[in-house]
Amino acid sequence: MGTWQIDAPVRQDWVVVDSLRDRAVDALTDPVLAEVVDLVAWPDDGAVVVSNAGGTVRLRPGEPDELVEGVSPVANQDPMAFLPYDEECANPSPANAGNAYPYPGERLLSLFADTARAPDLAVVHTPRHFFPEVGGHRGEHGSLDVVQSRAPLLLSGPGVEATGLVDDHARLRDVGPTLAWLAGATPDASTGRLLDTAGVPVDGAVLDGLVGRGARWVLGILWDGAHCGDLLHLASQGELPAIARLLGRGCALLGGAVAEFPSLTLTNHTSILTGVGPGRHGIIGNRFHDRDTGRTVNANDATTWHRSGEWLRPGVATVFEQVSRARPGAATACVNEPVDRGAGYSTMAVIRASGSSDGATSLARALPNPDGSPYLGTREHVADGYYAWATQVDDAGVDQMLTLWQRPSDAPALTWWSHAVTDAGHHAGGPRSPIARDSLRDADRRLGAFLDHLDLIGVADDVVILLTADHGFEGADTTCRGDWDDALWSAGVRFRDEGPGFVYLGKGMER
Numbered sequence: 001m002g003t004w005q006i007d008a009p010v011r012q013d014w015v016v017v018d019s020l021r022d023r024a025v026d027a028l029t030d031p032v033l034a035e036v037v038d039l040v041a042w043p044d045d046g047a048v049v050v051s052n053a054g055g056t057v058r059l060r061p062g063e064p065d066e067l068v069e070g071v072s073p074v075a076n077q078d079p080m081a082f083l084p085y086d087e088e089c090a091n092p093s094p095a096n097a098g099n100a101y102p103y104p105g106e107r108l109l110s111l112f113a114d115t116a117r118a119p120d121l122a123v124v125h126t127p128r129h130f131f132p133e134v135g136g137h138r139g140e141h142g143s144l145d146v147v148q149s150r151a152p153l154l155l156s157g158p159g160v161e162a163t164g165l166v167d168d169h170a171r172l173r174d175v176g177p178t179l180a181w182l183a184g185a186t187p188d189a190s191t192g193r194l195l196d197t198a199g200v201p202v203d204g205a206v207l208d209g210l211v212g213r214g215a216r217w218v219l220g221i222l223w224d225g226a227h228c229g230d231l232l233h234l235a236s237q238g239e240l241p242a243i244a245r246l247l248g249r250g251c252a253l254l255g256g257a258v259a260e261f262p263s264l265t266l267t268n269h270t271s272i273l274t275g276v277g278p279g280r281h282g283i284i285g286n287r288f289h290d291r292d293t294g295r296t297v298n299a300n301d302a303t304t305w306h307r308s309g310e311w312l313r314p315g316v317a318t319v320f321e322q323v324s325r326a327r328p329g330a331a332t333a334c335v336n337e338p339v340d341r342g343a344g345y346s347t348m349a350v351i352r353a354s355g356s357s358d359g360a361t362s363l364a365r366a367l368p369n370p371d372g373s374p375y376l377g378t379r380e381h382v383a384d385g386y387y388a389w390a391t392q393v394d395d396a397g398v399d400q401m402l403t404l405w406q407r408p409s410d411a412p413a414l415t416w417w418s419h420a421v422t423d424a425g426h427h428a429g430g431p432r433s434p435i436a437r438d439s440l441r442d443a444d445r446r447l448g449a450f451l452d453h454l455d456l457i458g459v460a461d462d463v464v465i466l467l468t469a470d471h472g473f474e475g476a477d478t479t480c481r482g483d484w485d486d487a488l489w490s491a492g493v494r495f496r497d498e499g500p501g502f503v504y505l506g507k508g509m510e511r
């Protein structure tokens with residue numbers, strides 16, 4: 001447990017927090033809030049307790065779930081739920097009783113493992129909850145549930161069997177170890193896992209059942225928030241020709257890759273690129289409070305992306321560091337990605353070197369005009385500020401990629417390339433909306449331009465490509481409104497709510 005600023009003697013800290021927690025849980029699991037609170041979770045003596053208006057369950061890794069009362073809020077834990085995709089379309093943003101929550105104990109315990117930064121209570125919104133007052137959008141993610149946690153996972157090129165769609169799933173934390181292994185890192189012989197810098201096996205597995213080594217170049221691509229089911233659906237309809245090109249020479253998992261909890265951007269970018277869960281890498285949310293420093297960290301922001309390395313916990317190794325350790329001198333590159341520590345070339349390093357006091361914020365003025373983007377399919381979307389900015393950033397991403405890959409002799413052994421527009425499109429309209437689908441089409445045009453370039457320089461058969469995202473998306477219901485903060489205040493709970501959904505309890509935590 002961490003330390004809390006409270007009136008009681010130090011010896012009784014945990015008692016005070018436990019009684020506050022009980023009061024908070026009572027308030028949050030009141031049926032009055034069931035429309036907006038899907039579930040709450042907190043750590044308890046090596047286990048995690050999950051509760052909502054319908055019941056409570058205690059989860060401990062390796063043991064059967066222990067039902068405390070009512071119905072378990074995470075009764076269905078099937079990572080392949082809502083497949084085939086028609087089932088998801090027929091049951092959008094389901095209520096708790098009809099929803100599924102893959103790996104709930106393991107994922108929640110990973111969050112709570114960082115006792116200085118983890119909240120006392122994690123509160124998960126219902127998929128339908130619309131909360132624009134505190135940053136919510138028409139499309140949202142962050143939940144423990146399967147659809148918000150489902151990112152696409154495609155593999156293509158040398159070493160990949162052209163099996164097309166595969167009825168299976170992986171974890172996002174497997175992505176980095178797989179890329180590092182493809183680029184030359186060697187797993188520990190006894191566990192089959194890569195080791196962190198402290199010699200501890202990482203959480204993620206090498207996906208050697210899907211891909212073999214041997215490609216000269218390794219390329220990882222992230223389309224932020226790209227919806228797994230809709231991406232594969234549109235590709236099958238001929239609407240994403242570059243994705244179809246990848247699939248023609250590879251495979252995609254129908255269940256995608258399961259994100260860590262919360263299914264938020266920077267938490268999962270970091271898990272992808274380090275192979276460990278949030279409780280080990282330390283970036284437990286886009287925003288979190290650190291009891292050790294007394295500060296709140298807003299890690300997912302234009303002013304702070306270039307500083308992500310500052311919040312990584314000791315022992316963590318990025319894919320770039322894993323590859324450098326195995327192959328000293330091998331070139332690595334990291335395009336438009338905050339989690340860049342150890343990369344030979346990095347967009348964020350350019351921002352750090354610029355000395356810009358507000359990170360990427362003022363540098364955005366130097367980006368190409370979004371109206372003139374050759375990859376923008378529907379001009380009207382630049383009226384959305386986030387979409388316009390993402391268009392600029394992603395266009396600059398293509399420029400960086402073409403420069404890095406100008407000649408085969410220049411190409412990095414490992415390249416990581418992040419895209420933002422898919423997140424912008426899905427936030428703006430929710431999955432399957434016209435703007436979300438257009439964002440996938442725009443990203444596909446950028447990918448197509450790069451694949452054309454690989455053909456041009458004659459290396460297309462020598463590059464193994466992995467394409468993924470950091471989370472999924474579900475659509476909010478604009479009539480499903482409300483907030484839980486008032487209920488907590490009314491119950492006399494002193495707290496700080498970051499995220500929202502990370503509730504830190506106790507006097508001195510209030511903002």
Ligand SMILES: [Zn+2]
Nearest residue numbers: 224225265470
């Ligand atoms: Zn994201």
